[in-house]
Amino acid sequence: MKKITISFICFLVFLIINSCSKTEDLQDDPNRATEVSPELLLTNIEIQAFNNISLSAALASRYLTYTNGVNSNQYYNWQRAGYDDYDNLKQVSKMMEEAQRTESGVYQILGKFFNSYFIISLTEVFGDVPYSDAIQATENNYTPVYDTQKSIYLKVLNDLKDANNELATNEETILGDIIYNGDKLKWRKLINSYYLRILMNLSIKEGNDELNIVARFNEVYTNPGKYPIFESNEDNAALNYYNIQDNRYPLQNNNDLQTAYYMEESFVERLQNFEDPRLFAFAEKKPNAADLPNTDFSAYGGLYGSGDLNDNTSKAVAGEASRVHPRYFTDPENEPSLLISYSELEFILAEAVARNWISADIDIHYKNGISASMEFYNISNFNDYLNNPDIQLSPGNEIETILTQKHISMFLNTGWQIFYEQRRTGFPEFNTDGEGILNNAKIPKRWMYPADEAVNNGNNLTDAIQRQYPNGDNTNAEMWLLQ
Numbered sequence: 330m331k332k333i334t335i336s337f338i339c340f341l342v343f344l345i346i347n348s349c350s351k352t353e354d355l356q357d358d359p360n361r362a363t364e365v366s367p368e369l370l371l372t373n374i375e376i377q378a379f380n381n382i383s384l385s386a387a388l389a390s391r392y393l394t395y396t397n398g399v400n401s402n403q404y405y406n407w408q409r410a411g412y413d414d415y416d417n418l419k420q421v422s423k424m425m426e427e428a429q430r431t432e433s434g435v436y437q438i439l440g441k442f443f444n445s446y447f448i449i450s451l452t453e454v455f456g457d458v459p460y461s462d463a464i465q466a467t468e469n470n471y472t473p474v475y476d477t478q479k480s481i482y483l484k485v486l487n488d489l490k491d492a493n494n495e496l497a498t499n500e501e502t503i504l505g506d507i508i509y510n511g512d513k514l515k516w517r518k519l520i521n522s523y524y525l526r527i528l529m530n531l532s533i534k535e536g537n538d539e540l541n542i543v544a545r546f547n548e549v550y551t552n553p554g555k556y557p558i559f560e561s562n563e564d565n566a567a568l569n570y571y572n573i574q575d576n577r578y579p580l581q582n583n584n585d586l587q588t589a590y591y592m593e594e595s596f597v598e599r600l601q602n603f604e605d606p607r608l609f610a611f612a613e614k615k616p617n618a619a620d621l622p623n624t625d626f627s628a629y630g631g632l633y634g635s636g637d638l639n640d641n642t643s644k645a646v647a648g649e650a651s652r653v654h655p656r657y658f659t660d661p662e663n664e665p666s667l668l669i670s671y672s673e674l675e676f677i678l679a680e681a682v683a684r685n686w687i688s689a690d691i692d693i694h695y696k697n698g699i700s701a702s703m704e705f706y707n708i709s710n711f712n713d714y715l716n717n718p719d720i721q722l723s724p725g726n727e728i729e730t731i732l733t734q735k736h737i738s739m740f741l742n743t744g745w746q747i748f749y750e751q752r753r754t755g756f757p758e759f760n761t762d763g764e765g766i767l768n769n770a771k772i773p774k775r776w777m778y779p780a781d782e783a784v785n786n787g788n789n790l791t792d793a794i795q796r797q798y799p800n801g802d803n804t805n806a807e808m809w810l811l812q
């Protein structure tokens with residue numbers, strides 16, 4: 330998880346790009362830019378939102394293991410996270426302000442989506458966080474009130490719905506768009522697909538009348554003309570990388586990835602048991618199997634995520650573990666980073682059928698999700714896999730099977746989303762039975778609030794903690810979303 334790099338108070342006071350200067354300095358310095366075109370802000374905001382390649386998330390989600398020390402993400406011993414996404418919300422606020430100044434309504438509409446995305450990213454980490462006061466901050470508001478998680482989700486659902494409807498009638502051109510090149514239909518597909526993700530993230534709250542999850546989900550799914558959603562990988566919310574300085578795949582030339590990270594054992598074994606050809610796209614052969622063909626499943630191995638560090642290190646030295654496929658640290662373009670994909674959407678729809686939220690063919694959506702994932706990794710021959718008895722849905726195991734395939738499809742991509750999916754459903758199982766595990770063998774439910782916030786906004790923070798967590802601000806406390 331990101332470390333604290335800026336104080337939250339900077340967001341509350343200043344809305345100029347990369348600025349935490351005093352307000353009077355902004356007024357007095359004639360050389361400081363106080364206006365910027367919204368399309369320039371949009372480009373930077375997109376990079377921040379769509380760049381979701383995370384080694385920390387890969388460790389916590391049992392894709393990879395680390396051997397250069399005891400990693401808190403791998404052994405579930407993390408503590409605090411930061412409020413970095415408020416800096417991104419600051420940029421969104423500035424984009425919307427500049428859009429209003431220049432009478433560019435389309436950027437205000439897109440701002441609703443990005444506000445929603447960044448605040449969800451924050452509330453998924455902590456629980457209650459400031460939102461209403463924060464996005465309407467004035468120079469006199471240094472201590473924003475914490476919104477309840479429920480109110481945040483309600484506002485996000487309404488804002489996303491409004492954004493889709495407003496984009497449908499907007500006739501302006503979107504400039505500065507490096508994701509969809511100004512294609513409003515694709516933006517609407519993203520907004521509505523993300524809306525369905527949010528509803529599925531709320532599945533534990535299915536019976537809440539105010540949220541009205543099932544009716545909301547049905548409204549979108551049964552009205553594709555009004556609420557278009559992803560239809561293929563061409564619609565993926567993807568940030569492409571290029572072999573240009575500052576635009577390359579973020580793990581290229583990462584020395585640790587080449588020398589200290591290895592595939593996780595339970596993940597490799599799952600792919601081996603399924604004879605899943607994606608293993609060959611994710612990993613390289615283990616050193617002691619160099620003579621075996623690349624397509625021999627027994628040529629791959631991993632290290633146990635919760636296992637003892639010394640045991641894992643010895644196994645790696647003995648050549649029994651696979652690194653990630655070299656393309657992850659050699660290819661400057663590699664694969665795009667995904668905010669949300671067509672594959673994920675199809676798994677969401679399959680789970681919605683399993684939960685009786687919508688009426689549809691669950692097998693079609695489930696296998697569409699697998700097929701889209703295979704195609705994303707450029708695997709062309711996977712019909713045998715789709716017919717493999719070991720991956721078929723059967724009564725009583727639908728959600729576990731869907732989430733297992735969803736986990737495979739998100740390897741080293743889409744940030745922390747799959748960790749949150751496991752937190753919500755318990756599937757797939759993340760091992761905690763190894764001798765190296767910390768946190769009393771518990772998978773954390775959240776991160777603690779930033780230490781700076783206790784100093785800058787202590788009273789409101791204390792109120793929020795007492796409201797949510799009777800036993801205090803700790804990583805094993807359950808936020809409203811999980812209750």
